[in-house]
Amino acid sequence: MSGKPRVCVVGCTGKMGQVICRGLLASQEFQLVAGVDVARAGDDIGQVVNVGHIGIPVTTNLQTTLSDAKVDLAIDFTVPHAVTNNVAICLQEKVPVLVGTTGLSPEDVEKLQHLAGKTGTPVLIVPNFAIGALLMMEFCQKAARYMPHVEIIELHHPQKIDKPSGTARRTRECMMQAMGRADVEDPEQVPIHSVRLPGLVAHQEVIFGDVGQVLTIRHDSFQRESFMPGVILGLQKLQKIKGLKIGLDL
Numbered sequence: 001m002s003g004k005p006r007v008c009v010v011g012c013t014g015k016m017g018q019v020i021c022r023g024l025l026a027s028q029e030f031q032l033v034a035g036v037d038v039a040r041a042g043d044d045i046g047q048v049v050n051v052g053h054i055g056i057p058v059t060t061n062l063q064t065t066l067s068d069a070k071v072d073l074a075i076d077f078t079v080p081h082a083v084t085n086n087v088a089i090c091l092q093e094k095v096p097v098l099v100g101t102t103g104l105s106p107e108d109v110e111k112l113q114h115l116a117g118k119t120g121t122p123v124l125i126v127p128n129f130a131i132g133a134l135l136m137m138e139f140c141q142k143a144a145r146y147m148p149h150v151e152i153i154e155l156h157h158p159q160k161i162d163k164p165s166g167t168a169r170r171t172r173e174c175m176m177q178a179m180g181r182a183d184v185e186d187p188e189q190v191p192i193h194s195v196r197l198p199g200l201v202a203h204q205e206v207i208f209g210d211v212g213q214v215l216t217i218r219h220d221s222f223q224r225e226s227f228m229p230g231v232i233l234g235l236q237k238l239q240k241i242k243g244l245k246i247g248l249d250l
């Protein structure tokens with residue numbers, strides 16, 4: 001790879017896709033060369049993201065876009081049911097892919113693991129790109145070892161499709177591992193409460209209770225730009241892994 005790695009954003013006209021496109025256009029390290037979406041086909045991506053004409057149209061065919069635009073790395077921010085197919089296409093074209101879409105089922109992840117294992121092409125699935133949220137998960141993991149009575153409240157905007165959020169499920173998984181409990185998917189073990197309200201973006205509160213004391217660890221993403229530094233870190237890590245990996249270890 002010579003020059004800046006060439007990046008394609010899949011789901012480029014969505015709320016996250018637009019933020020990622022703007023972030024890449026401002027990046028010194030990565031270059032936005034293509035955007036794929038089922039909506040707004042043919043529109044100029046620069047106009048979609050309000051930075052003026054940039055001469056890159058929204059396309060609908062991921063496979064031809066990857067080869068036509070000589071894409072080095074892809075990012076998927078779409079919908080859960082589209083991810084397996086999108087990743088399969090990227091792997092077929094030997095393009096490493098960073099998956100930000102949440103709500104993947106364990107079966108989806110297994111399928112992707114199999115595909116990525118077969119080709120060796122990197123796939124990095126990151127349920128939350130906000131650095132503060134990653135730190136929150138790390139702190140929760142430590143707290144859970146000493147305070148095992150814990151519940152999670154995750155709060156998001158009403159358009160969010162998956163419930164509970166990927167971050168809440170990942171936080172529970174990390175805490176269960178830290179507590180040495182086997183069945184990480186048992187919802188009774190660490191309850192998750194989901195709130196969907198206008199005005200919210202992405203928030204999570206983890207409450208640990210013990211005799212005479214309560215510890216609350218909270219993270220708030222007030223705007224989607226908060227995910228961009230984590231996406232850049234994800235793209236950097238993507239170039240160094242083999243096969244499928246989950247999570248953006250700090």
Ligand SMILES: NC(=O)c1ccc[n+]([C@@H]2O[C@H](COP(=O)([O-])OP(=O)(O)OC[C@H]3O[C@@H](n4cnc5c(N)ncnc54)[C@H](O)[C@@H]3O)[C@@H](O)[C@H]2O)c1
Nearest residue numbers: 011013014015016037038039078082100101102127128129
């Ligand atoms: N990992 C993170 O840190 C993080 C942060 C925020 C959102 N998310 C997740 O990212 C995903 C997208 O969120 P959003 O708020 O941008 O949603 P959105 O609905 O605004 O955008 C999704 C976009 O994907 C497009 N799309 C749907 N199917 C497609 C396909 N087959 N091929 C190409 N494009 C397709 C839609 O047209 C839309 O433009 C969700 O799963 C959300 O939970 C993850």
